[in-house]
Amino acid sequence: MADPVISLVIERTSDLLIQKIIFLKGVRPQVERLQNDLVRMRCFLKDADQRQVEDARIRNWVSEIRAAAYDAEDIIEIFASKVEFFTKDKGLVTKLTYYPLKIVNLYKIGKEIESLQMRVNDIDDSREKYGIKNLGVGTSTHGEELQRLRRSSPISEDKDIVGFEKITKSLVAELLKEDRNRRVVSIIGMGGAGKTTLAKKVYNHAVVRERFNCRAWVCVSSSYDHKKILRSIIKQLNPKDTKDDMLSEMLEKMEEEELEERLYQDLQDKCYLVVLDDVWKEEAWDCLSRRAFPDVGTSSRLLLTSRDRDVAQHADAYRHPYELKTLGLEDSWQLFLRKALGHGDNAGCPPDLEEVGREITRRCGGLPLAITVVGGLLLAKKKLKSEWEKILNNFSTYLSRSQSGVSAILELSYADLPPNLKYCFLYLGLFPEDSVISVRKLIHMWVAEGIMQKRDAKNLEETAAYDDVEQLCSKNMVQVAKMTVDERIKSCRVHDLLRELAIRKAEDENFFQIHDTRDDKISAKSRYLAIHILPGDKNYFGSSTPPLRSLLFFNVHDYRKNISLIFKSFRKLRILDLEDLRMYSNLPKEIGKVRLLRYLNLRGTHIRRLPHSVGCLRYLQTLDIRNLEQVIVSDFIWKLESLRHLYASRMECDEPLKIEGLRNLQTLSGIWFDDIMHNNMITLTSLQKLEIIVDDRSEIDKLCVHLSEVGSLKTLHLYCYLRDESLARPQSLAGFSKLHHVTQLKLSGLHLRMLPPDFPPNLSRLSLKYTELEDDPMPVLEKLGQLSFLKLEDAWGEPHRMVISRHGFHQLKFLVLNDLYALYEMKVDKGALPQLRCLRIKDCRRLNKLPEELKHISTLDRLELVDMPEYFISRLDADMVSSVPNLRIFDLPKEGRRYL
Template sequence: MADPVISLVVERTGDLLVQKIVFLKGVRGHVERLQNDLVRMRCFLKDADQRQDEDARIRNWVSEIRAAAYDAEDIIEIFASKLEFFTKDKGLVTKLTYYPLKIVNLYKIGKEIESLRMRLNDIADSREEYGINNLGEGMTTHGEELQRIRRSSPFSEEKDVVGFGEITKSLVAELLKEDKNRRVVSIVGMGGAGKTTLAKKVYNHADVRARFDCRAWVCVSSSYNHKETLRTIIKQLYPMTNELLDMLEKMQEQDLEQRLYQDLQDKCCLVVLDDVWKEEAWDCLAKAFPDVNTSSSRLLLTSRNRDVAQHADARSKPHELKTLGEEDSWQLFLGKALDHGANVGCPRDLEEVGREIVRRCAGLPLAITVVGGLLLGKKELKIEWEKVLNSFNTNLSKSQSGVSAILELSYADLPPNLKFCFLYLGLFPEDSVISVPKLIHMWVAEGIMQKRDAKNLEETAAYDVEQLFSRNMVQVAEMTVDERIKSCRLHDLLRDLAIRKAEDENFFQIHGTRDDKISAKPRYLAVHSLSLDKNYFGTSTPPLRCLLFFNVRYYRKNISLIFKSFRKLRTLDLENVKMGYNLPKGIGEIRLLRYLNLRGTYIRRLPHSVGCLRNLQTLDLRTYDTVRVSNFIWKLESLRHLYAHEMLCDVPLKIEGLRNLQTLSGIRFEDVMHNNMITLTSLQKLRIRVDDRSKIDKLCMHLSEVGSLKALGLYRTPGRGWPQSLAGLSKLHHVTELQVSGRDLRMLRPDFPPNLSRLSLRSTSLTDDPMPALEKLGQLSFLKLESTHWGPPHMVISRHGFHQLKFLELSRLYALDEIKVEKGALPQLQCLRIKYCFDLEKLPEELKDISTLDTLELVDMPEYFISGLDADLVSSVPNLRIFDSPEERMQ
């Protein structure tokens, strides 16, 4: 599909027609004709998409269409917003007063749309002027050419392979296993990670050659041809004759499938399916591979898409190719870049620049191979190596078989919404660890999921993150206990690709140095460095939809933004930006704003004008201080997520009636009690500030009818003690997750939500062992105890205690010196994480008897503790991970 931005904008204009039909009915015909023009233009762009990489004229032409599409959406949404203001929630007299303004605005939008349609017609007519005719006729597309170059063969096996020793052994062992059912052994990884290289190594392994009578290798690729693939496999199973060739050419698909099916039953054969992109390609091939009584033949599959591998054989866990470590990368580089190979080592004067080149390759074997091969043809002179380093991206891109071309195939295969999401990741700084919840809120604000169920937009966005991960377009930085992606990062070379594509399409600009000039064209702007000049945008302000600030925490001066200049903004991220204590009242001018992040700022007060932001979906007020707000929150009818440490209002804060609100954090006990919480029909997560006057039993009764509520957090207001009792929690049948945080909580009552599965106790002052009370929670699967001040020196988990617990974390329990686990306890435990428990002498020996224990993580524990680990325990746990700091866990 041509241009992801245009595709999404066309969809969104249709959505706007549906959503704002009441306010646009006076110009509905104009809007529908405009949308039809855009749809026709998008259909034509399918051909242009394949050629715009090669032809600047086509690229410019597509850019004009994109700008017009953006303007179309802006015009419709801005005017709909104005008309909505004139008519919604107004009395009859007010509506009559505003009626002339409504008529004027309807006339204006009609004129604007007609002008835009004329502009689109002019763009369409300009094809001849640009020399753009008969696109796609009789020519090989860029994508097809890349696919042809990438077609693999098993015969050119790499000699200088490093880092694949263990995984090769594992793959060979799995292929040689006896099994009567069809098994598909899979290798997955991002483009250029070495999947094909590894498959060749396995294919040509001595044990594999000895075991299988015949072997066949076929490159499937994204442009999959079923007939040709079947013929290619069959040709490798028999000596080639003219009769066989003639017969195969005449056979239909069904006959070829039947022939291959019979051949594989009679032979002991290994078939490699290299570079499988789609599940549909496997489904076609699967019919030709016997699925029972096939103990002799085996399949080895490589793919960039983890879902394809799991779809082919759900019982086999794919072998994932990670990027190379620092030393393996260096050895591979030396083997490719030096005439004498890696054995002699690197000349001393070249080592520094050589290691910097390797660092820029970020562990990707293909990048190292391409750059190493480039250096091999040059003299071993420092000046030559520095030239290659200084033009690193150019060197990787200029060869059709280079890294950029290979990664580009993965990008080209993405559907429009995922292309948009991938490009969006390029806005974040290099090596950023990106919070997935934050990313999800941003994507929802961008409206790329509007055609799906409005209540599940966040789930849809989370699925898109999973899809990018599954396709190896993003890397996981941290997973949650229930194996959802908590944070991610973008490989440096993929980030370069995203930036290059985005710049080609005028999608975004990165303001990366103080000397950069901000262009008037981009709709998305990421500020990575602030200019000393306060006039950041020069004489003209770009028509921004998204403005993000990064790495500006230590900028000395307060920044100032004239908000009325950014009326088209949907996303504004001011995290860690220094901008004074009061948010300017001009923020209310940005009526289309959907995402506002003030986290990490020093803002203490929000103006009443924030109540004008009727489209706002996410408001993050986790600032360095308590935030004072006027009583306007109830007006933010689109609000889905409100985050704060604590909000103060001079009167009881009204929130009832917010039917879209899913997350509410930082609200005081008194404000909750003054609202009819049943009206918050979408509320799932609630975090409340409590103090010594709060009546928890009354709170629980008040919340007991909020059926959507799943997660509850109780936090002590600083300087005020805990309520006398936490009684009443057992009334909350819907709550499955509970967090309790704050000093002066000295004891626990056995009174918890009956369906509780996740519990976190943080910064408490428990004097007694909490385990006897907690281990009886029948459905508890996740338990985290963190920063218990003073606390008990001993903890005892009794026999059959925590019979459903899968994850246990003990963190910063400074007084804890002993843990006892009785035999039969923790029968389902999968992961034990211990962090900063400096007085803990040893782990209980009984852990080695827990057969389900898969992972033991030890973070910043004393050296004597690590050296004293029981050898039998260490050998019984499949995954032992020892980290010196939390940052290491992210690697």
């Protein structure tokens, strides 16, 4: 689908019509007619997409549709919000008072829709003038041309390969394993990472050529032709017959089933190796593997390359694919020298070129294809600093100049995304270069944008958004920056070159604007604006306010000026992200006029008080007021009926906090014990995560009784905050057994000397942090029958020995031991931890060695050792190293991580 922005906005307009139908009486026919016209116009977008590259008039035509779609959504939502404000939860007298205003607004929206209808008619007329036809939906001709350019062959092998030695050795060993069954070996990575180059190296390896008595190589691509691929493999298996035109003529006449049968027979008794390069779809694999490649005990292998992890795992769910990461700085530099200077190993760089050369290498972001393309450009130029600087200063231009260059390769990945993922990917372009992006924050923003509404029920929007993050990571469009021990993506980043692709596509579609120089002028048409540098001109919005939907500030810190101008006339704003914009003042009361606001992030702003007008933000879904200083809040939180997530650190209230009746609230953090006890928590029917600040006077047993009827509550975090450390005393914890619904419990800084007498009966995840336990907690914790995740961090003050007894923790899958400075010995009895999948040990300085029994736990897949002393690493048992599939050893403070 051309222009994912238009597609998504039109879908959201349809959703609005359904959601707000009760408030649109009187204008519903006009709204429906407008929406139908926009849907009809969308049918012409594919033809426009194919032709707008070379025709500025058609690009403008698409832009006009986009603006009309946005305006339609804005008109409906603003009108509906006003009518809702006039009528919802109002008494009869108030409704009668507001009735004239309702009529006036009804007349206004009628006029606005009429004007917009005329715009859409004019756009339709110009379509016919430009000759744009309805071609339906499908892959563009431009995309097919890019695919043809990517056709690979094993013949032309790149000799200048850097950084692939270890993975090549592993791949060859995997292909040669003594296993008579047919096996699939997969290589995955982002476009340009070198998957095809690596596959060629393995395919042409002398030992591999000797082992397999027949081999074939085919490039599948996203627009694969099943018959063509089958014919290609058959011809490669019959090289002598291929010289005779008879075979080619016969294969051309064969039907799909006949070709599959012929290939199956040709491979029936052979030990074959077939490379399926550039597989995009699971369907492509299914078509080939199920009927064409026999599994008859000949030790045959299929080598598959793909940008999509899901495709590789679908091909063989029992084996982890080999993932190609980007090259490190030194490997990148060595590859650059080979490509740019034509030198062999250990060749140096002219001193006057080294600085600019290393900067060019850094800009390539470790992507071999980018280094190869730029290096090839430099090889043909004079070895002058001015020539190299010219390449550096026009880096993006040179990469995109050739159709077979880096930009074209990455664009294929973008073109393959469905509209909703294209929208999500473009949104990531708003974040600054090298940003580590919180997945939780990203999910809240996407939900606030309404991206998920069409696909899932309301209470599953966050789940759908996380699935989109996973899909983008799986397709190697986004990189995982940090992952939890149980393999949930915590933060992500976008490769610099992919970010540039997102920005370029967003500019083509007028999706957003990034303000990253002081002299930039903010466009009057901007709807999504990211400010990376504060403009020099105080009146940087000019004479007209842009119709912003999202306003995001990044890496902009001290801003002591009055920011009330930001809120003036911003009626269409859905997202306002002021994180780390240190304003040192209270939030202006004008914020209450931004009535469509769904996401408000004030984290790290040093704001001391929220104005009472925030209570007017009835659509607000996420409010983040986490600051080092306490934030004073008036009695208005209960008015935020759409609120889903409230993040605070130490929120202070002028009067007792009232949160009763917030039926959409899912997350509540940084709330004082007394504020919780003053509310009837049963009314929070969607509450899932609750973080409560307690002190040494808080009665935990009463709190547990208070929360026991909150059936939706799954996660409880108790955090102890002491105003005076001298008053600290052991915390008494009781009543957890009443929390039947709680499955995740976190206890932080509670000055525990002993474990609680009981735990929630259905507890599956437990975290103890900054406690002061006197005894080994394992004899108690190992009996928690449903516990699958346990994390202990800075839990002891005195030297301790940890013992896990026979059959202890029979359901535990993830064990994390962080900063246990007093732990000097760890003992695991035979038969303990039978389900353990991952053990992570970080900075346990006194621990001498790992227990030998770990190597007998067959389920242990991952062992991570972080910041552990050298003597500990040197004492690792060789059998332990060989028995754990994924042993990772790294030091966090250092630039280079050591993987084993």
